[in-house]
Amino acid sequence: MERYRVVKEVGDGTCGCVYKALNLETNEIVAIKKMKRKFYFWEECINLREVKSLRKMNHPNIVKLKEIVRENHELFFIFEYMECNLYQIMRDRQNSFTEGEIRSFMSQILQGLAYMHKNGYFHRDLKPENLLVTNDIIKIADFGLAREVMSKPPYTDYVSTRWYRAPEVLLHSSSYTPAIDVWAVGAIMAELFTLSPLFPGESETDQIYKICTVLGTPDRSIWPEVMDLSRSVNFRFFQIPPANLSDVIPNASLEAVDLILQLCSWDPQRRPTAEQSLQHPFFHVGTWVPYPLRDPFYAKINETGPKPKLELNLWDFGTESDDCFLGLTLAVKPSITNIDVNDASQHSREEFLFCSGYQENPRHSVFWPLISSNGSMNDGPTMPSLSSSYLVNRNCSDFYGESKLAVGSFGTRP
Numbered sequence: 001m002e003r004y005r006v007v008k009e010v011g012d013g014t015c016g017c018v019y020k021a022l023n024l025e026t027n028e029i030v031a032i033k034k035m036k037r038k039f040y041f042w043e044e045c046i047n048l049r050e051v052k053s054l055r056k057m058n059h060p061n062i063v064k065l066k067e068i069v070r071e072n073h074e075l076f077f078i079f080e081y082m083e084c085n086l087y088q089i090m091r092d093r094q095n096s097f098t099e100g101e102i103r104s105f106m107s108q109i110l111q112g113l114a115y116m117h118k119n120g121y122f123h124r125d126l127k128p129e130n131l132l133v134t135n136d137i138i139k140i141a142d143f144g145l146a147r148e149v150m151s152k153p154p155y156t157d158y159v160s161t162r163w164y165r166a167p168e169v170l171l172h173s174s175s176y177t178p179a180i181d182v183w184a185v186g187a188i189m190a191e192l193f194t195l196s197p198l199f200p201g202e203s204e205t206d207q208i209y210k211i212c213t214v215l216g217t218p219d220r221s222i223w224p225e226v227m228d229l230s231r232s233v234n235f236r237f238f239q240i241p242p243a244n245l246s247d248v249i250p251n252a253s254l255e256a257v258d259l260i261l262q263l264c265s266w267d268p269q270r271r272p273t274a275e276q277s278l279q280h281p282f283f284h285v286g287t288w289v290p291y292p293l294r295d296p297f298y299a300k301i302n303e304t305g306p307k308p309k310l311e312l313n314l315w316d317f318g319t320e321s322d323d324c325f326l327g328l329t330l331a332v333k334p335s336i337t338n339i340d341v342n343d344a345s346q347h348s349r350e351e352f353l354f355c356s357g358y359q360e361n362p363r364h365s366v367f368w369p370l371i372s373s374n375g376s377m378n379d380g381p382t383m384p385s386l387s388s389s390y391l392v393n394r395n396c397s398d399f400y401g402e403s404k405l406a407v408g409s410f411g412t413r414p
Ligand SMILES: Nc1ncnc2c1ncn2[C@@H]1O[C@H](COP(=O)(O)OP(=O)(O)OP(=O)(O)O)[C@@H](O)[C@H]1O
Pocket: 010, 011, 012, 013, 014, 015, 016, 017, 018, 031, 033, 063, 079, 080, 081, 082, 083, 084, 085, 129, 130, 132, 141, 142, 143, 144
């Protein structure tokens, strides 16, 4: 370790102390995590979860493990150095983040998480302290509790910091899934808006109470396993109606609120995966709509009648909230009723976004590309919370009919 000179201590966690250090050979600034316990054999080191999982990860949003050194029975991890963690940034901030900044953080976190899940690991302790930031880049760190997705339950060891702990873990489910990371990301996203934790429970029971005050008490209809789980730990739920999340997070757009509600679904099976979450309209707000729907729509219009209104005026916004639900929706609010979807799938790789039932039941609204990027309409969605109305009616007139639908276009043109 004489190759390194410690500059200062930057963190003191449960398992180790983290130092900023200079690599004297390369002049590179690194972070050294010195583990608190002693390691007498290499095998112990190699079998550490942090080592096993991080060795396999290579992603711009996952902190890079550069080297492992064992010296005098002490173990050191050498990581790429990051300026600070997300908790420190939120703590020191006077003003809330802009939605654009939150979108950027969230998209990076979800990309890192999707990569990790795809590579067979889940993190189990996502929290702002474990999200490291340099400039505008955010990376997932601290794989001390990471577990292999394929490892066999029961998972009985301690998991995650209370405020970000998923309800199935709070109810001591022994077979939780990567969806626990998705819950934590939802709680973190809310915190990015308000700069204070969404569910700041003071004990495990208070944690469930805090979740109920926001999401309302769960029942069988929204989480089929809830009764069995609560009975098995002798837990009786408080009967509390849900809050309006837009009141709790007044600076969040409807898309943001909807994404948080989906990520923080009581039922882990209804949570989108990290990869699916990246398709949510929250990530496409402000995306440039390619000169709207020239083919096949434009061709149709020229043949059959009025041109779509591509310019927006203030008076184009109705009073119904779904009128401004998706900004980009409004760029194409034409009076077209006979769009040929088959044409669309053949000639265009643009994706149509379908939003079902937002107003009736925001909690269960679902967003999904109606046409996949390969143009096929037949690939059913895999999103568990998908409303049954999806693709029921393929008649295109229903795209723009009276139903509450939003259409956007954000794919790349071939
Ligand atoms: N690569 C890094 N660059 C800069 N700072 C880091 C780095 N890794 C960790 N830190 C700092 O050290 C803190 C603790 O690190 P880490 O979470 O890995 O330790 P831990 O002992 O596993 O903590 P925990 O108690 O959360 O399990 C982090 O919150 C962060 O502030």
